Structures are given as structure tokens and as C-alpha cells.
Amino acid sequence: MKNQVVAIVGPTASGKSDYAVRLAKKIGGEIISCDSRQVYKELTIGTAKISPMEMKGIPHHCINLTSVKKVFTVMDFMKCADGSITSILSRGKVPILVGGTGFYMQSLLDGLIFPQVPPNLKLRRKLEKESAEKLYQILQKKDPARARTIERKNKRRLIRALEIIEALGKVPELGRDPKLSKYNVKYIGIKRNAEDLSKRIEQRTKKMLDRGLIRETKKLRDIGLTWKRIYELGFEYKYPALYLQKKISKKEMIESINRESIKYVRRQMLWWKKDKRIKWLVRV
RNA sequence: GCGUGGGUGGCAGAGUGGCCAAAUGCACUUGGCUGUAAACCAAGCGCCCUUACGGGCUACGGAGGUUCGAAUCCUCCCCCACGCA
Numbered sequence: 215m216k217n218q219v220v221a222i223v224g225p226t227a228s229g230k231s232d233y234a235v236r237l238a239k240k241i242g243g244e245i246i247s248c249d250s251r252q253v254y255k256e257l258t259i260g261t262a263k264i265s266p267m268e269m270k271g272i273p274h275h276c277i278n279l280t281s282v283k284k285v286f287t288v289m290d291f292m293k294c295a296d297g298s299i300t301s302i303l304s305r306g307k308v309p310i311l312v313g314g315t316g317f318y319m320q321s322l323l324d325g326l327i328f329p330q331v332p333p334n335l336k337l338r339r340k341l342e343k344e345s346a347e348k349l350y351q352i353l354q355k356k357d358p359a360r361a362r363t364i365e366r367k368n369k370r371r372l373i374r375a376l377e378i379i380e381a382l383g384k385v386p387e388l389g390r391d392p393k394l395s396k397y398n399v400k401y402i403g404i405k406r407n408a409e410d411l412s413k414r415i416e417q418r419t420k421k422m423l424d425r426g427l428i429r430e431t432k433k434l435r436d437i438g439l440t441w442k443r444i445y446e447l448g449f450e451y452k453y454p455a456l457y458l459q460k461k462i463s464k465k466e467m468i469e470s471i472n473r474e475s476i477k478y479v480r481r482q483m484l485w486w487k488k489d490k491r492i493k494w495l496v497r498v
Numbered sequence: 499g500c501g502u503g504g505g506u507g508g509c510a511g512a513g514u515g516g517c518c519a520a521a522u523g524c525a526c527u528u529g530g531c532u533g534u535a536a537a538c539c540a541a542g543c544g545c546c547c548u549u550a551c552g553g554g555c556u557a558c559g560g561a562g563g564u565u566c567g568a569a570u571c572c573u574c575c576c577c578c579a580c581g582c583a
Contacts, residue, residue, distance in 0.1 A: 226536070249536090250534085250535060250536075250537080251536070251537095260536095261536085285533095285534055286534080287533040287534065287535095288532080288533050288534095288535080289533050290533085291533095292533095314536075315535065315536080316535085317531080317532085317535050318535080320532095321532075321533090326532055327532080328532060328533055329532080329533080330533090331533075332533070333533065333534080338534095346539095364531095365530070365531070365538090365539050365540070366539095366540095367539060367540070368530090368531080368538060368539040368540080369538080369539085370534075370535095370537080370538050370539080371531075371532090371538075371539075374532090374533070374534095377533090378533090385532095388532050389532085390532095443534095445537095446534065446537055446538090447536085447537085448536040448537075449536065450536075451536095452536095473525085474536075475536080477536095478536050479536095480527095480528095481530095481535095481536085482536085484528090484529070484530085485531090485535095
């Protein structure tokens, strides 16, 4: 089939990467990572980034694209992924998208239309100081339509909406462009039962620590990131960061990472739950 | 053994006569998300009935008591912490 691509989704620690490499070998594919953090060069251990060894010769795209000092967004991802797909197809190979960032995957494959307004850091900093209620009021006045659908207490969304308004006057209608979803996608979901998954998560956390997660976190601080920025890089960095500051014990750190992982799995599954296109494989 | 401070919902921790089924945080459950997405946000969270408004029952270490009314005051008891022996 023309423009055939495979998308492999599934929660963290389910064994997607592994599965993807095997599939790629079998069908002649190349892998595109759909992960919001593996794009950062400095994040390796905490993002469970696949190692060159584990790639087994299969090219992996959209990894190590930028530095944590910069902010990477969905748009950047879409650019990378779209370009990669095109080039993979042109070589007669099958693009295999793998990743846990459902939002990235959906944006790309369903062709979400984003208002063409890049982040405006100065404006964001200014709006950051206001309360959510205040921001909501402003939004309501400037763009009642968007105000109706937005999460009214979510400052991050409110700020983005106002940022768009600052540039365009109002938030354009949000939606999908069928022309942008130009691929024939086969969706495969990798699932595992709860006990199995939580066991794997614990092992994985342990492995991250053995490999030097704390050192990696420390390095982020050393190159000048604020603690706040480190926290936002995900709980695999947040809790080690708290540990480095002596705010929590090692034990608390480990427990927190495990707990947050499970919570994250829940959010991920929630994201895919309604998507009937996914064929779920339950692995043991 | 004397002294002082304490025992509150899964945990931490407010409350010190009515506005308390009990603040807040965490955990837990459910859900949301259009340029930071492993981020960010929301709702629920003693039990029972009710679509809802609402109502009923049981609860703040235990047992009694004072009061119209107690998690809050009094008495005794049981535990815990620190202090003095």
C-alpha cells in the first residue's frame, strides 16, 4: 500500500522499542522515535533511550536533535518526523513510529492544525505572573470562543491561547486537516498486565540508577539548568534532583519514580483508550 | 515513677464548644489536553438513600460526664514522644 507506515504505541516499559527493532528487521523498516524527551542530547539514562547496540543496525530517527537548553515542541517533532518518513519511504523502507508520547504521534498522523505562532518567551514570562482566573478573564474578553473550550484553570493553556491572540487576534479554529494525514497507518499497541508492568518499571528504575541517573541529573544542573527546568524534564529527573538537594532520601526517590511511572502509564493508556484504530497485543 | 506535650480520615497535618464528615498536602479513583505533553490541568475521595436540591447513619485513642449542642470542656483508663528521675 502507498505511504504505508506502522505506529507502535504503548505505555512506558512495555517493550515497544524492542518490538519495533524486531519488526524493522523483519519488514525492512526504519524507526522514528515519538518521544518528547529523547530528542534532547543530554537525556539518555532517564529517558531509557535506546543504545546503538540495541538498535541492531536499524536506523533511528528523531533522537538527539537538540539541547535541553532549548525548548523542543510538537512542531519541531512534526518537522523531523515528517521529513524522516518521506526519506524512509523514498528509500523503499517502512517507517515505524514508536513512542509513548501520544500527543506527538497524533499530531503527526492525524494532521492536527496548529496555529502558526511560535512561543513568545517574553510574553509568557509576563503572563506567568497572573493568576489563572485573571488570565481566563482576559481570554474571555478577547476570544470568547476559545474561552468556552479551554481548561479554565490550566495556566499553561491559557497563556498559549493569549500568546496566539497576541499574534493573530484570535485563536483560529482548532482541528484536523485530512490532507495532512497523508499516510496509511497501521496501529499496534503493546500492552502488559499491571503486575508485570509494575515489576518491569521497578527493574527499569533500578537500572537507570545503576547506569548513573543521578550523575546525569547532576550534569544537567552543572550545565546551567534551573531546578525548575529539570523538574519539568520528567519525574526521572525531578526526584533525583530533589535527592541531590537533600530534600528527599534515596528510598523516597526510588519510590517516587516508581509511583510516578505507574501514574504516567495510566495517563498514557487514557490517551489511547478511545482510539479504535489500535490493535492491542498483550505481551507477557 | 514524676513532669510536660501528644493521640484526628490510607499517611502527614490543621481545627480547641455550633459555620466539622472535619482545612491543606500527599496517596488513591476517574477524566481532560492543539507549539513545554513522562509536562500541564480538573473532578471525586467515611457509609447509605437521592437524577439533583437534600436526607440518614457512623466517626476525631477508650469509657463515662457537663452542655440545647463536644474532635474541641471535665473525670478515669490505655498508648506514644521528649524531659526528670
